Structure formats: C-alpha cells, structure tokens
C-alpha cells in the first residue's frame with residue numbers, strides 16, 4: 001500500500017537548532033555579543049507556563065540568553081507595559097515575546113503594539129503583516145509557526161512555485177501568514193475557513209495543504225489529491241484510554257487515511273510543533289545580527 | 296440570448312458623490328470644517344496630469360477643498376518630503392496623495408512612508424495593509440480601487456459571504472487588497488497571478504471574479520461560470536480605427552463573450568474607474584470626520 005514520506009519536524013528542528021548554536025557561538029567569538037530573548041508571562045495558566053519553559057530550555061540549548069518575567073494574574077496592564085519598555089531599551093535583549101493569552105482585563109492589542117518592531121520576533125505586529133502581504137516589501141520577522149511550515153517544505157525540496165496551495169484556517173498567527181508566505185513563493189493560494197461551504201472539494205485541488213483549524217482529524221483521506229503534500233499544524237487532544245494520561249494529541253488531518261494518498265505529510269506530534277520554537281530562536285538570532293550588523 | 300446585468304459604476308459613483316456632497320455641507324454647517332485633500336504631482340507625465348486634474352475636479356464637485364503641488368521632474372526627494380511634512384502638519388488637510396509613478400531617481404517607499412498614517416487616504420501604508428489582512432483589526436483607510444469594487448458589489452446587493460471569489464492579479468494597490476476585502480466579508484478567496492498555470496480552470500470556479508491584470512480581453516467567456524459576477528478593473532488601450540483617437544479602452548475581460556455567461560458585469564469604461572475617485576473622496580471625508588470627531 002502506498003505510504004507518504006514522513007516530514008520529520010522533530011529532526012529538522014534539531015538540525016536547525018544545531019545550525020543556530022554554531023552561529024551563536026561564532027557571533028560570540030567574533031564580536032562578544034550573545035543574542036537575548038525576553039519572555040513575559042502573566043498569570044498561572046499551566047499550558048502557558050509549559051510553553052514558556054520550553055522556550056527557555058530551547059534558548060539555553062543554543063546559547064541564547066533568556067530573560068523571564070513572571071507576573072501574577074491580577075497585574076495591571078501598565079506594569080506589563082513598563083517591562084516591555086525596559087526590554088525595548090535593553091541592548092542585551094533582541095527579541096521580546098508576550099505569552100498569549102493575556103488575562104482578560106488587559107488589551108492584547110495595546111500590549112503587543114508596545115513591543116518595538118525591531119524586537120517583535122513573533123512577527124505579529126500589523127506593520128510586519130502588511131510588509132508580508134506586499135510585493136517588494138520585506139517583513140522584519142515572519143511569524144514562527146507559518147515560517148516553520150515553509151521551512152519544512154524547503155528542507156524537503158518541495159516545489160512551491162506554480163503549485164495550487166490550500167490553507168485551511170485564516171488566523172492572524174497561522175493560517176493567514178502561511179497563505180501570504182506561500183504566495184510570496186508564487187503558489188496560487190486559496191484560503192478556506194469556517195464559512196467555506198465546500199471545503200472538501202476545494203482542498204482536493206491542492207498540491208500543498210496547510211491545515212490550521214483546531215479540529216481533530218477534520219481533513220479525511222477523501223479530501224486529499226493523490227500525491228499532495230500535507231503540513232498539519234493542528235494540535236488537538238482526543239480521548240485515548242490506552243494512554244496513561246487518558247488522551248493523546250492528533251492533528252487536523254486524519255493521518256492514517258491521508259498518509260495513503262499524500263506524497264508527504266507531517267505527523268502530530270513531531271511535525272510543525274518543534275519547528276515553531278526553532279523559528280523563534282532563528283528570529284532572535286536574526287534580530288541580534290541585525291542590531292550589530294553582523295553577517 | 297442571455298445578457299448580464301450591467302453594474303453601472305458611473306451612475307453609482309455619481310450617487311456616492313451626491314451623498315458625500317450632502318455630508319460635506321452638513322459638516323460645514325455644523326462645525327465649520329471643510330475636508331481637504333492635498334495632491335502632489337512630480338514631473339509632467341500627461342496621464343498623471345490628467346488623473347490629478349480629475350481628482351481636483353471631483354473634489355470641487357462635492358465641496359472638498361483641494362491643495363495641489365506641481366513639482367518639476369528633476370525635483371529632489373527631500374523637497375517632496377518637505378511638502379509632505381507641511382501637509383502632515385496642516386490641519387486643513389485631511390488626506391495626502393502622492394501621484395504615482397514618481398520619477399525614477401526617487402525612492403517611492405520612503406516618499407509614501409512619509410505620509411502620516413492619519414492622512415494616508417490611499418491606504419497604501421503597510422500598517423494599513425497589515426490591519427486589512429488581520430482579523431479583529433481595522434485599517435484607517437482602505438485602498439480606493441479595491442474599495443470601489445466591493446462598494447459596487449454591496450450597492451448591487453451581491454452576496455459575498457460563503458461565495459468562491461477569484462481575484463486575478465495580486466498587486467499591492469488592487470489585487471491583493473481586493474482579495475483581503477473579500478475575505479473579510481467571508482468569501483473563500485483564490486488569488487491568480489502570472490505564475491498560475493491553470494488560470495482559466497480556477498477562474499471558472501468563481502462566483503465572483505475580480506480581474507486586475509492589465510491584459511486586454513484576457514478573461515474569455517469560457518473562463519466564466521454561468522451566473523458569476525464580474526468586476527473588471529483593467530483599463531487597456533487597444534487599436535481602434537473607428538475611433539478618432541485611433542484607440543479605445545477595454546478591460547481585462549472580454550465583455551462581449553462574458554456578458555452572455557455572467558449574471559452581472561462592470562463595463563470598461565464606466566465600471567470601476569469612476570468608483571476609484573469616489574472612494575478617494577469618501578476616504579477624505581472619513582479622515583476629516585475622524586480628525587474632528589464628527590459623526
């Protein structure tokens with residue numbers, strides 16, 4: 001039976017981290033600068049704390065210095081803004097990341113807007129998104145998850161130019177920027193969302209599918225054109241009695257069905273997930289290089 | 296024989312100008328403020344001069360004050376920037392427009408970036424484009440030509456939500472923002488460009504076609520799904536011995552063929568063209584209202 005090539009995000013991310021570690025030490029040796037990433041966490045959501053811990057560990061593994069601020073749930077917005085201001089001005093900090101979601105009493109937009117565009121390694125600033133959308137402009141930073149998707153396509157030598165690409169999902173942080181990135185590489189993009197009546201039919205036209213919806217196993221085998229390449233961004237917990245935690249994580253794509261039709265596919269976990277953090281490290285390194293004009 | 300409804304941009308633009316004229320005089324009566332639009336023209340391109348003259352005339356017709364600066368071809372970029380600075384600070388000016396193209400010795404990006412975002416009635420600033428692309432954000436101004444396309448759909452009660460829309464062309468000023476606008480209204484968008492191998496097949500899936508390419512009669516009748524709605528942005532001169540000028544203007548869509556298949560279509564001339572200037576007036580009025588918090 002046919003079986004798609006597995007696009008191994010875990011191994012690719014590891015390789016990228018190794019490349020970054022080499023560049024970080026080359027920079028340290030040459031000009032004595034260590035890239036720095038500041039992470040601001042407000043509140044005590046367990047999942048957010050886990051993400052922040054993983055980012056910190058990843059920084060350490062490549063020699064990037066991490067700065068962490070943990071603030072209680074009831075912190076005032078001004079307090080958070082003060083920390084951002086401090087990091088904006090601190091030359092040892094090259095990237096600033098505000099872990100989302102923020103507590104509901106804060107205005108997410110004004111907090112994110114406070115991050116200086118030169119240090120917006122998340123790439124979520126509208127100015128970055130605008131440049132991403134425009135021909136002839138270059139964003140300072142590309143959002144990490146969509147950048148990770150494209151990086152996987154590149155490293156697996158998958159052609160993008162002239163291909164039909166369908167992105168399922170249009171969120172600001174994944175679907176929309178992923179589509180813009182594919183278009184920059186001359187794919188013909190279609191963006192499917194919750195108001196699309198015939199998602200299956202459209203998806204079946206794609207040479208490249210990026211699924212970023214948040215619905216377990218939504219994309220069935222019948223949605224996939226034979227030979228298509230699938231990047232599955234979704235991370236969804238589903239019940240699993242066999243697992244000691246009582247659940248397991250699956251993607252937006254029904255892997256067992258799709259892998260029989262596609263030519264290449266990312267697994268969940270171990271696909272896009274590890275790439276996101278690798279791209280964050282990459283953006284932080286880029287920012288440090290830019291700040292010190294180091295090539 | 297079936298014949299599409301003609302979407303009359305000329306009549307619609309006239310109606311919009313009348314609506315704007317009423318609002319302008321209401322504003323004048325209530326708070327004594329007259330909206331102002333500044334247009335900067337560098338060089339002596341005949342087509343540019345015509346556009347600027349038309350904009351000025353349109354301003355006059357609705358009671359918007361126009362400010363005009365004409366600079367010679369060999370003007371230094373700094374000189375242009377100085378005028379922009381002046382208009383940025385002038386409270387009588389609510390919109391600033393730099394007629395493109397600029398002479399080749401100028402950096403278009405840095406000139407356009409100098410226009411204050413509050414007066415960027417062209418909507419070309421990357422910050423505006425970014426907000427246009429993002430869910431939950433609102434651009435200060437929407438670029439005039441794509442806004443005119445959507446306004447025509449609205450005024451002709453054409454449903455957008457849930458429809459398949461194909462935009463042919465992805466320029467920063469027409470195609471790309473038109474696609475983003477359609478997506479904001481919950482269409483499922485596909486963007487076709489010069490690297491799309493099967494443009495005809497894709498276009499035939501569309502309920503709504505926006506053509507912004509610049510190739511006379513490219514979209515043939517066979518490209519159009521029966522009942523589709525067509526907005527033709529293209530303006531292309533073709534030889535015409537019967538015309539005293541020796542040429543006539545046609546769109547990107549082969550009108551004679553397409554009007555037999557489509558349910559509605561814009562003519563060229565008299566379709567999108569007149570809407571562009573109407574939207575410029577509308578953006579200028581919006582800007583003046585915003586500056587004076589007048590509803």
Ligand SMILES: NC(=O)C1=CN([C@@H]2O[C@H](COP(=O)(O)OP(=O)(O)OC[C@H]3O[C@@H](n4cnc5c(N)ncnc54)[C@H](OP(=O)(O)O)[C@@H]3O)[C@@H](O)[C@H]2O)C=CC1
Pocket residue numbers: 145168169170171172173174175192193194195196199212213214215233234235236272273274276
């Ligand atoms: N691997 C990683 O590192 C990351 C993984 N993720 C995962 O990716 C997934 C998407 O995340 P995110 O983009 O933040 O999610 P959002 O909830 O912000 O966006 C989901 C998108 O999917 C669309 N959608 C919802 N239902 C359907 C449907 N039935 N058919 C088609 N489209 C639909 C929505 O459409 P509409 O706009 O109309 O509402 C929306 O655009 C999640 O599982 C998340 O956990 C996210 C970030 C990082």
Ligand SMILES: NC(=O)C1=CN([C@@H]2O[C@H](COP(=O)(O)OP(=O)(O)OC[C@H]3O[C@@H](n4cnc5c(N)ncnc54)[C@H](OP(=O)(O)O)[C@@H]3O)[C@@H](O)[C@H]2O)C=CC1
Pocket residue numbers: 440463464465466467468469470487488489490491494507508509510528529530531567568569571
């Ligand atoms: N009515 C009005 O007020 C206005 C009318 N116009 C008219 O609209 C048209 C488009 O203008 P503008 O957007 O500025 O033009 P641009 O030249 O900037 O963009 C043209 C777009 O068409 C694409 N394209 C070129 N050839 C093909 C092809 N064979 N198949 C598919 N796509 C193709 C290009 O693709 P790629 O990106 O791959 O190069 C590009 O994205 C022109 O005729 C212009 O005169 C423009 C502005 C205002």
